[in-house]
Amino acid sequence: MKNNTLIVNFKEGLHARPATKFVQIAKDFEANIKVITNDKSADAKSILEILTLGVMQGMEIIIQAEGADEVTAVKQLSDFIQTSS
Amino acid sequence: MMIRGIAASKGIAISKIKIYKKQALSVSDKKVKNTTEEINIFEHARNNVISETESLMSKALDDESNEVYEIMAAHKEILSDYSSFVNPVNEYISKEKINCAYAVFHVLSNMANLFLSLDSEYMRERAADVEDIRDSIIANIQGISSSFTLSEPAIIVAHDMTPSDTAKLDFSLVKGMITEVGGQTCHTAIMARTMGIPAVVSASDILSHVIDEQSIIIDGTEGCVMINATSENFDDYSERINQLDEKQKILRSFIGKKTLTKDSRIITLSANIGIDNDRNIIKNSDAEGIGLVRTEFLFMQRKELPTMNEQLSVYKSIIDTANGKPVTFRTLDAGGDKSLPALNLKSEENPFLGLRAVRISLKFIDLFKQQLKALFIASTFGKLRIMIPMISSCEEIDECMAIISEVRKELDAEKKEYTPDIPIGIMIEVPAAAIMADVLAKKVDFFSIGTNDLIQYTVAVDRGNADIAHLYTPFHPSVLNLIKNTIDRAHLNNIPCSMCGEAAGDTLMIPLLIGLGLRSFSVSPSEILSIRSLISNLSYAKCKTLAEDVLTCSSATEIKSRVTKFMEDKNEE
Numbered sequence: 001m002k003n004n005t006l007i008v009n010f011k012e013g014l015h016a017r018p019a020t021k022f023v024q025i026a027k028d029f030e031a032n033i034k035v036i037t038n039d040k041s042a043d044a045k046s047i048l049e050i051l052t053l054g055v056m057q058g059m060e061i062i063i064q065a066e067g068a069d070e071v072t073a074v075k076q077l078s079d080f081i082q083t084s085s
Numbered sequence: 086m087m088i089r090g091i092a093a094s095k096g097i098a099i100s101k102i103k104i105y106k107k108q109a110l111s112v113s114d115k116k117v118k119n120t121t122e123e124i125n126i127f128e129h130a131r132n133n134v135i136s137e138t139e140s141l142m143s144k145a146l147d148d149e150s151n152e153v154y155e156i157m158a159a160h161k162e163i164l165s166d167y168s169s170f171v172n173p174v175n176e177y178i179s180k181e182k183i184n185c186a187y188a189v190f191h192v193l194s195n196m197a198n199l200f201l202s203l204d205s206e207y208m209r210e211r212a213a214d215v216e217d218i219r220d221s222i223i224a225n226i227q228g229i230s231s232s233f234t235l236s237e238p239a240i241i242v243a244h245d246m247t248p249s250d251t252a253k254l255d256f257s258l259v260k261g262m263i264t265e266v267g268g269q270t271c272h273t274a275i276m277a278r279t280m281g282i283p284a285v286v287s288a289s290d291i292l293s294h295v296i297d298e299q300s301i302i303i304d305g306t307e308g309c310v311m312i313n314a315t316s317e318n319f320d321d322y323s324e325r326i327n328q329l330d331e332k333q334k335i336l337r338s339f340i341g342k343k344t345l346t347k348d349s350r351i352i353t354l355s356a357n358i359g360i361d362n363d364r365n366i367i368k369n370s371d372a373e374g375i376g377l378v379r380t381e382f383l384f385m386q387r388k389e390l391p392t393m394n395e396q397l398s399v400y401k402s403i404i405d406t407a408n409g410k411p412v413t414f415r416t417l418d419a420g421g422d423k424s425l426p427a428l429n430l431k432s433e434e435n436p437f438l439g440l441r442a443v444r445i446s447l448k449f450i451d452l453f454k455q456q457l458k459a460l461f462i463a464s465t466f467g468k469l470r471i472m473i474p475m476i477s478s479c480e481e482i483d484e485c486m487a488i489i490s491e492v493r494k495e496l497d498a499e500k501k502e503y504t505p506d507i508p509i510g511i512m513i514e515v516p517a518a519a520i521m522a523d524v525l526a527k528k529v530d531f532f533s534i535g536t537n538d539l540i541q542y543t544v545a546v547d548r549g550n551a552d553i554a555h556l557y558t559p560f561h562p563s564v565l566n567l568i569k570n571t572i573d574r575a576h577l578n579n580i581p582c583s584m585c586g587e588a589a590g591d592t593l594m595i596p597l598l599i600g601l602g603l604r605s606f607s608v609s610p611s612e613i614l615s616i617r618s619l620i621s622n623l624s625y626a627k628c629k630t631l632a633e634d635v636l637t638c639s640s641a642t643e644i645k646s647r648v649t650k651f652m653e654d655k656n657e658e
Contacts, residue, residue, distance in 0.1 A: 016155065016214070024162070054204055058387040083401070
């Protein structure tokens with residue numbers, strides 16, 4: 001299992017536009033991927049779950065992946081969160 | 086009669102209205118025997134709605150409306166969300182042996198309610214997306230075709246408009262949009278802004294006051310709607326629309342042009358920005374660079390400080406936004422009225438005379454170094470300048486420069502690349518710095534005058550205090566003298582001097598500043614074109630005479646009235 005903790009910097013949090021892209025990236029991987037916040041956890045391949053996390057700017061999230069391609073999955077999703085705010 | 090709402094998208098229009106009503110949807114639960122068939126019907130309807138959504142996505146691309154495209158792309162993603170949508174609907178059909186329309190209603194209504202319970206207004210507005218998808222699928226299952234079309238130009242009035250119906254509109258016919266509900270981030274507001282159409286949202290109860298085809302006036306700038314307007318109102322607004330159109334036409338003619346005075350003196354006009362901006366800021370504002378990035382927004386309103394990597398990614402994205410044009414980053418300018426919870430600073434008796442801006446950086450040296458490192462590494466992605474706020478003495482510059490050279494050494498040791506000759510400049514916003522500008526100019530690569538603080542420190546006025554706010558003015562002779570000294574000393578020492586305070590965008594200050602020799606202004610992005618247009622009407626030679634003239638005046642009132650007269654005379658020429 002691979003984990004990474006990071007802070008979301010999108011202006012409206014993980015809102016419709018970045019969430020759509022995020023889920024599209026996640027779907028390219030075999031691994032089971034979760035996004036975990038303080039009190040909730042969501043399937044990274046489900047846009048509705050991601051949106052209902054209600055991630056706002058400045059919030060900390062953990063990206064957790066388990067499966068053959070877990071390392072690249074966590075890396076690519078983290079890069080997306082960090083570089084495209 | 087005037088109805089007030091929220092000003093959601095600027096502009097004025099007069100037109101007939103067309104009332105938008107969403108077809109009432111009725112879904113009842115019916116027990117079914119053949120659940121496989123229900124699942125197939127659902128699948129068929131879902132695929133139909135996906136194709137409709139795809140065609141709206143390509144329409145949005147044709148309209149060059151990114152926001153609409155992105156909203157529709159999100160819809161498509163929701164329609165393909167197996168774990169929270171498709172599977173739950175199928176399971177509900179099989180388990181309850183129920184008709185698929187009701188299953189869709191059940192699953193997505195629950196989902197919409199979940200959105201409505203979230204903290205952020207933005208996320209709550211997303212409930213409308215889920216309900217929209219729900220209703221489109223149900224309408225498709227029931228064979229109802231809802232079509233709202235415009236055949237002639239009209240202002241649309243609605244209780245609320247679904248995102249997909251908004252996306253379907255022929256925007257060339259939409260003169261304005263008014264809804265009874267919604268906020269700044271609802272679809273109607275977002276789409277109206279991208280398409281440049283006036284919009285008022287939250288215009289409560291407007292539908293009970295209007296009928297189809299009635300002519301009304303919408304003022305999206307003020308956030309009001311005038312119904313049953315008199316012919317005088319119509320004449321008045323028509324006149325205003327013509328003036329605005331005329332002004333817009335003139336402003337558009339300045340897009341892509343250099344900023345030049347009448348006598349061809351070249352001026353640079355840049356934009357002041359925060360850390361999260363419109364990605365097309367340069368294109369949309371036509372700024373010649375970014376003259377001020379307020380990096381403090383990255384540090385405020387959070388419990389932990391940003392890491393070096395987080396800063397780097399934000400700085401890089403801002404540099405990318407600038408498309409190769411120069412970007413001036415101001416290092417952390419917090420304290421005073423901008424609190425920094427992450428540093429847990431003591432509250433002060435006199436915060437504006439206390440631990441703020443560069444003083445924080447020099448007290449928390451690791452924090453300063455981390456920011457400098459992120460900026461240095463970001464320098465490889467474009468043209469970057471670093472600006473240090475609130476310098477009041479030589480020692481502070483020396484300390485900063487020593488820290489900067491340590492940062493360089495550390496980066497060399499880490500074998501990190503950076504641009505070696507990044508210009509390092511300072512803000513002149515403390516009278517002490519303005520007075521000894523000649524000495525400071527020998528130590529740095531550029532000056533930028535921050536007028537907001539320079540004025541408050543010079544005349545000792547907190548403009549937030551209504552009782553004394555009238556004493557706060559950029560036209561005070563002492564302020565002008567400090568500005569003049571700063572500009573003159575910068576130029577004598579061959580370093581550039583710009584201004585990034587509010588005075589740089591003040592239409593009466595601009596002729597004075599140009600006359601005082603200022604050649605670089607950094608202003609709010611929305612003001613770039615109007616200031617370029619204003620400057621094109623000024624003659625440097627005349628502004629210079631004006632500046633020399635007002636420097637002999639003894640009061641702000643006198644100076645302001647001379648400049649006002651100068652501008653009036655100029656308009657009469």
